[in-house]
Amino acid sequence: xxxxxxxxxxxxxxxxxxxxxxxxxxxxxxxxxxxxxxxxxxxxxxxxxxxxxxxxxxxxxxxxxxxxxxxxxxxxxxxxxxxxxxxxxxxxxxxxxxxxxxxxxxxxxxxxxxxxxxxxxxxxxxxxxxxxxxxxxxxxxxxxxxxxxxxxxxxxxxxxxxxxxxxxxxxxxxxxxxxxxxxxxxxxxxxxxxxxxxxxxxxxxxxxxxxxxxxxxxxxxxxxxxxxxxxxxxxxxxxxxxxxxxxxxxxxxxxxxxxxxxxxxxxxxxxxxxxxxxxxxxxxxxxxxxxxxxxxxxxxxxxxxxxxxxxxxxxxxxxxxxxxxxxxxxxxxxxxxxxxxxxxxxxxxxxxxxxxxxxxxxxxxxxxxxxxxxxxxxxxxxxxxxxxxxxxxxxxxxxxxxxxxxxxxxxxxxxxxxxxxxxxxxxxxxxxxxxxxxxxxxxxxxxxxxxxxxxxxxxxxxxxxxxxxxxxxxxxxxxxxxxxxxxxxxxxxxxxxxxxxxxxxxxxxxxxxxxxxxxxxxxxxxxxxxxxxxxxxxxxxxxxxxxxxxxxxxxxxxxxxxxxxxxxx
Amino acid sequence: xxxxxxxxxxxxxxxxxxxxxxxxxxxxxxxxxxxxxxxxxxxxxxxxxxxxxxxxxxxxxxxxxxxxxxxxxxxxxxxxxxxxxxxxxxxxxxxxxxxxxxxxxxxxxxxxxxxxxxxxxxxxxxx
Numbered sequence: 001x002x003x004x005x006x007x008x009x010x011x012x013x014x015x016x017x018x019x020x021x022x023x024x025x026x027x028x029x030x031x032x033x034x035x036x037x038x039x040x041x042x043x044x045x046x047x048x049x050x051x052x053x054x055x056x057x058x059x060x061x062x063x064x065x066x067x068x069x070x071x072x073x074x075x076x077x078x079x080x081x082x083x084x085x086x087x088x089x090x091x092x093x094x095x096x097x098x099x100x101x102x103x104x105x106x107x108x109x110x111x112x113x114x115x116x117x118x119x120x121x122x123x124x125x126x127x128x129x130x131x132x133x134x135x136x137x138x139x140x141x142x143x144x145x146x147x148x149x150x151x152x153x154x155x156x157x158x159x160x161x162x163x164x165x166x167x168x169x170x171x172x173x174x175x176x177x178x179x180x181x182x183x184x185x186x187x188x189x190x191x192x193x194x195x196x197x198x199x200x201x202x203x204x205x206x207x208x209x210x211x212x213x214x215x216x217x218x219x220x221x222x223x224x225x226x227x228x229x230x231x232x233x234x235x236x237x238x239x240x241x242x243x244x245x246x247x248x249x250x251x252x253x254x255x256x257x258x259x260x261x262x263x264x265x266x267x268x269x270x271x272x273x274x275x276x277x278x279x280x281x282x283x284x285x286x287x288x289x290x291x292x293x294x295x296x297x298x299x300x301x302x303x304x305x306x307x308x309x310x311x312x313x314x315x316x317x318x319x320x321x322x323x324x325x326x327x328x329x330x331x332x333x334x335x336x337x338x339x340x341x342x343x344x345x346x347x348x349x350x351x352x353x354x355x356x357x358x359x360x361x362x363x364x365x366x367x368x369x370x371x372x373x374x375x376x377x378x379x380x381x382x383x384x385x386x387x388x389x390x391x392x393x394x395x396x397x398x399x400x401x402x403x404x405x406x407x408x409x410x411x412x413x414x415x416x417x418x419x420x421x422x423x424x425x426x427x428x429x430x431x432x433x434x435x436x437x438x439x440x441x442x443x444x445x446x447x448x449x450x451x452x453x454x455x456x457x458x459x460x461x462x463x464x465x466x467x468x469x470x471x472x473x474x475x476x477x478x479x480x481x482x483x484x485x486x487x488x489x490x491x492x493x494x495x496x497x498x499x500x501x502x503x504x505x506x507x508x509x510x511x512x513x514x515x516x517x518x519x520x521x522x523x524x525x526x527x528x529x530x531x532x533x534x535x536x537x538x539x540x541x542x543x544x545x546x547x548x549x550x551x552x553x554x555x556x557x558x559x560x561x562x563x564x565x566x567x568x569x
Numbered sequence: 570x571x572x573x574x575x576x577x578x579x580x581x582x583x584x585x586x587x588x589x590x591x592x593x594x595x596x597x598x599x600x601x602x603x604x605x606x607x608x609x610x611x612x613x614x615x616x617x618x619x620x621x622x623x624x625x626x627x628x629x630x631x632x633x634x635x636x637x638x639x640x641x642x643x644x645x646x647x648x649x650x651x652x653x654x655x656x657x658x659x660x661x662x663x664x665x666x667x668x669x670x671x672x673x674x675x676x677x678x679x680x681x682x683x684x685x686x687x688x689x690x691x692x693x694x695x696x
Binding site for chain 2: 008009011012014015018019022023026029030033048049050051
């Protein structure tokens with residue numbers, strides 16, 4: 001239906017000009033046929049319809065071939081004068097109305113929508129449908145297109161769609177300015193497209209995210225849906241109908257910070273696996289155990305309070321509105337920007353301060369005042385507005401909380417490999433000593449370069465060469481994945497994190513583990529290593545080389561030669 | 570009473586009546602077929618087509634289609650007439666006349682369908 005809207009709209013606008021044109025032409029032609037003329041012999045004659053139509057056609061278009069078939073009489077000239085003005089005005093009106101109709105915003109919006117839908121329909125590779133191109137959406141789209149995965153973006157704000165074009169992405173990303181909560185918009189954006197592999201609802205509004213998730217789960221129940229949310233009610237609602245991943249930015253960051261406070265090494269493991277920019281190893285040597293101060297008890301503050309309380313970290317809350325927080329044990333009234341309030345909150349013997357109000361200037365002021373009072377303090381600042389990132393980057397705070405980035409990293413981890421969240425969940429149950437060992441192992445692979453993670457499922461489509469080897473009775477070991485296919489004596493910069501065999505999980509499996517069909521293995525390492533190990537598992541000859549060190553080619557001639565060589569022995 | 574409906578129905582019925590008036594008479598006798606009536610039939614038929622633009626209903630689409638058929642038939646008939654009178658060098662012959670009239674007969678069928686559709690729409694609305 002949508003496709004034809006533009007044409008209908010245009011046709012309706014053109015009704016009046018076209019009728020005017022037909023009327024003017026009809027009257028002009030009729031006039032020429034009826035008005036008596038004179039031929040070259042001075043005999044009276046009547047113009048035929050044929051000649052009249054010919055004359056009016058070139059007159060109306062201002063081409064003007066002259067008076068045909070004979071020179072006009074005064075009466076004909078009079079009529080020609082009337083007709084010239086009539087037809088020219090009718091044409092101007094018609095062309096003007098057409099141009100005006102074409103320039104109308106409604107029409108151009110319809111046209112853009114049409115070409116967007118056509119572009120999406122033509123996509124012939126797997127793609128993600130991203131709703132909302134804010135901070136989170138921007139990071140996700142950029143990372144996905146760097147990995148060669150296509151995205152389709154819908155956002156209600158036209159500026160953010162313009163940003164898409166200026167972002168210089170590796171892949172051309174179709175974008176549409178529209179309300180993503182409307183199912184027909186989602187449909188145009190490829191919700192029911194057979195190549196759509198996931199829907200990411202990342203808008204600022206919980207209600208919109210909810211309707212996107214519902215529409216997707218109703219129309220395509222098996223498809224992955226990831227949603228962002230800011231309230232517990234929506235989280236529960238989203239999970240009730242099977243949304244694959246629900247991310248609450250405030251809770252996600254609260255968990256992240258709480259981890260930093262009570263298990264610094266584990267926190268670093270988590271950070272290195274999810275965050276492309278690594279915090280240095282040395283950053284954990286700060287003392288983080290002790291009492292923390294939270295300024296601002298909004299959504300973020302509340303999530304933090306709950307998380308810290310669960311981990312039994314002592315807390316003092318500073319909030320200007322103390323009346324509704326009377327139930328909290330350690331409460332100081334005030335914003336926290338003045339030294340007096342902070343001293344009252346005991347900034348001198350606290351280990352850390354979290355400036356988590358909804359105002360960026362206040363947060364920076366709190367942090368600077370607190371650091372003045374206690375230079376050894378661990379500082380966490382919440383950044384609300386993306387445009388302020390320059391100031392925050394130079395604020396020398398230990399942590400800058402940007403909810404958008406946190407959610408983006410979480411979502412990317414889920415998209416990269418669903419095994420990574422499983423590993424992290426398992427890892428959190430180990431102690432910090434375990435984490436320290438793991439961290440050292442990770443540091444031996446990379447300190448500054450981004451740690452990538454990937455997984456293989458031992459199956460015909462994922463690892464064909466490996467399957468052939470298993471079918472031939474060989475027992476390939478896990479170490480196979482880590483040998484450099486160019487030189488088997490060298491190891492790739494990667495190691496296995498997790499192996500899942502029939503639901504059973506093996507954390508940090510040994511490299512001599514032999515593999516079976518159906519095993520899923522999660523690795524972490526440099527993305528270069530990922531590319532190399534893909535070679536090994538897909539190409540049988542490379543696999544042979546890595547396993548035995550013999551470089552054989554498996555064409556018929558080579559086999560025959562092999563056969564005879566063996567017979568001679 | 571809806572002014573727009575009156576104009577719409579007026580033109581559709583007028584297109585049919587003019588067409589019918591022209592069609593009436595011996596098929597190959599030029600004296601029975603008035604050229605001014607033919608001209609009026611073409612002009613009204615075109616106005617009808619434009620009036621049917623932009624209607625998104627199924628019935629509207631059908632009406633537009635019948636109108637386009639009528640236009641096509643009439644324009645071809647006009648082209649044959651023009652060819653016979655001005656290009657063929659022998660003037661209007663009974664053969665040319667009969668093909669012009671038979672083409673307008675086709676257009677008349679299309680116009681009748683158009684009127685039937687108009688009636689169907691009116692009956693369906695019942696207002």
